[in-house]
Amino acid sequence: MRVAVIGGGAVAQRRHLPEYAENPNAEIAGVLDFNMDRAKELAEIYGGRVYGSMEEVLSDGSVDAVSVCTPNATHAEYSIKALEAGKHVLVEKPMALSLQETRAMMAARERSGRTMMLGHNQRLIRAHTKAKELLKAGSIGELLFFQSSFKHPGPETWSADPGADTWFFQKDKANFGVMGDLGAHKIDLIRYLTDSEIKSVFADMRTLDKKYADGCPIELEDNAVCMFNMENGLPGIMHYSWTNYGREDNSTIIYGTKGVMKIFGDYADDIVLEMRDGIQVKYTVGGIATNANQTKSGVIDEFIAALLEGREPIVTAVDGHNTLAVIETAMRSAREKKWLDIAY
Ligand SMILES: NC(=O)c1ccc[n+]([C@@H]2O[C@H](COP(=O)([O-])OP(=O)(O)OC[C@H]3O[C@@H](n4cnc5c(N)ncnc54)[C@H](O)[C@@H]3O)[C@@H](O)[C@H]2O)c1
Numbered sequence: 107m108r109v110a111v112i113g114g115g116a117v118a119q120r121r122h123l124p125e126y127a128e129n130p131n132a133e134i135a136g137v138l139d140f141n142m143d144r145a146k147e148l149a150e151i152y153g154g155r156v157y158g159s160m161e162e163v164l165s166d167g168s169v170d171a172v173s174v175c176t177p178n179a180t181h182a183e184y185s186i187k188a189l190e191a192g193k194h195v196l197v198e199k200p201m202a203l204s205l206q207e208t209r210a211m212m213a214a215r216e217r218s219g220r221t222m223m224l225g226h227n228q229r230l231i232r233a234h235t236k237a238k239e240l241l242k243a244g245s246i247g248e249l250l251f252f253q254s255s256f257k258h259p260g261p262e263t264w265s266a267d268p269g270a271d272t273w274f275f276q277k278d279k280a281n282f283g284v285m286g287d288l289g290a291h292k293i294d295l296i297r298y299l300t301d302s303e304i305k306s307v308f309a310d311m312r313t314l315d316k317k318y319a320d321g322c323p324i325e326l327e328d329n330a331v332c333m334f335n336m337e338n339g340l341p342g343i344m345h346y347s348w349t350n351y352g353r354e355d356n357s358t359i360i361y362g363t364k365g366v367m368k369i370f371g372d373y374a375d376d377i378v379l380e381m382r383d384g385i386q387v388k389y390t391v392g393g394i395a396t397n398a399n400q401t402k403s404g405v406i407d408e409f410i411a412a413l414l415e416g417r418e419p420i421v422t423a424v425d426g427h428n429t430l431a432v433i434e435t436a437m438r439s440a441r442e443k444k445w446l447d448i449a450y
Pocket residue numbers: 112113114115116117118138139140141144174175176177178180198199200225226227264265266267273287
């Protein structure tokens with residue numbers, strides 16, 4: 107599979123490009139980036155050509171698929187154009203800026219008959235696939251409650267163009283603050299772990315600390331707290347934060363009638379089951395990547411395998427759409443200060 111990478115920033119450099127380069131069934135056809143020097147540098151490292159425009163990518167008949175790794179505002183446009191040109195699409199999260207856009211992306215996918223995968227990598231982390239297996243096997247009994255967190259110091263040091271004026275802090279490019287950036291991961295994860303959709307949400311969002319270079323607070327939220335009810339009756343809470351200046355927190359705790367499952371909690375092991383009778387069961391299955399310490403995401407291998415096997419990938423366009431529906435409704439809940447059913 108020959109793949110063009112659109113956007114050569116942090117996520118492309120740390121995951122997409124190296125993981126395509128490592129995959130024996132993938133070949134990097136080239137890189138498109140606004141920043142031509144960056145695209146040239148990456149093409150020198152990974153091979154392939156430097157594209158001057160999206161039109162050049164679309165008219166390159168040797169390209170089977172694209173990875174859309176640009177800021178959120180371009181996800182819909184680039185994905186739809188690629189599908190219309192007959193390319194398969196792997197698009198980063200959040201899927202787009204609105205449900206209007208995600209619907210247009212899904213319609214383009216339908217029309218094209220091509221594959222679309224979302225970059226929600228959390229469900230590919232080994233500890234999460236193992237946790238799902240354990241939950242299915244009833245390891246902690248009936249589920250009672252979940253609590254999940256994604257908290258780190260913020261995207262302004264992660265981006266390939268770091269600094270307080272990063273696109274992540276600009277509404278026209280990102281649309282959502284931490285809710286879209288980190289919330290997207292944990293919303294998709296809980297849907298995956300519980301095989302259920304989120305039914306309703308109550309959210310509170312704040313801008314506690316992030317400021318632009320001129321000292322003004324950013325226009326997007328840097329902290330979000332959500333209370334959820336799932337379709338299967340399970341309640342839970344989540345906190346996403348860009349102002350955790352301590353150790354990154356990527357934990358999920360699930361409470362059941364027979365015990366508690368802690369994934370990436372305070373223990374050295376990836377999963378610890380604290381059973382009601384006091385026994386602890388521990389699983390070490392591969393750890394988690396942090397911003398500072400990247401490990402293979404598995405997203406690229408899954409995308410390429412799905413294309414070669416002609417099957418749906420583990421994260422579909424519907425997963426991206428349903429996750430965005432929760433994000434959108436949570437944003438509205440925070441504004442209206444009330445519980446809302448998710449508008450899918
Ligand atoms: N799955 C994950 O865990 C994960 C992690 C980080 C980022 N992301 C997502 O990946 C996307 C990119 O994030 P990033 O961290 O790589 O950002 P980044 O700021 O590091 O890189 C963005 C790149 O896109 C280029 N660019 C901007 N607009 C462009 C355009 N219109 N056409 C071509 N190139 C353009 C920039 O020059 C830059 O090189 C975002 O949607 C983000 O939410 C996902």
